[in-house]
Amino acid sequence: MTFTAEELDYLNSQPLARIATVGADGQPDVVPVGFEYDGAYFYVGGGLNPERTRKVVNVWNGRRQVALVIDDLPSTDPWSPRFLRVYGTAEVVERGGQFGAGTYLRITPTVSWSWHLDGRPVDADAFAPRRTEHTAA
Template identity: 65%
Template structure:
């Protein structure tokens, strides 16, 4: 399976995510990141990315990552929505938001989306909200460019 058209539209409308990687000592590290999404994979770049903990963690072989893209449509009424992704990351070179540079390419393995329609959440309808879980088909990674 892959992302639905609703999930793709939501992901392409967002600009900020939270990325969790794991360091060589087992310590999880979560950081806000800008991202690009091509409908299948996510790309995390930045300025001097090799100097960041997230890049060093993946370069050290800790390739399992979690990515959360979320926002609040409204605070009154409370209206959150999100996509959460578990996947693997690898370091690649590509042209993207940060020009031609090194990026983390994240291949999703499992994702969950919740309330992308932006329905208010409250005591009267709390039971009607359930996340959509998707197991993504195996996809070969993009070729890395030296």
């Protein structure tokens, strides 16, 4: 399965995500990142010195499971959070992207959840995220 039109619109409207990787000691590490989605993969820039960033080092060292969260808060009154969460596997690649040529993490989505992407107020009876299992590109 792929992302819905609503999910793609949301992804294209958001400039920032948070990525979580896992360190050698099992400690999760989460950082804010810019991202791109090309219809098959998410790309996250490796940073100015990718060989020193935890996200790249964690993936280089074989801990390829990652989580990516794209979220925002269109309103606080009424309370209206929305999100798209992606689990996937990452690999380190060299490419030209929105941050120029360099090291990127290429993330293959395996499962995703989206919730309240239309920005409507939270309804306690409507907390049912849409879950999608993704197939490899």
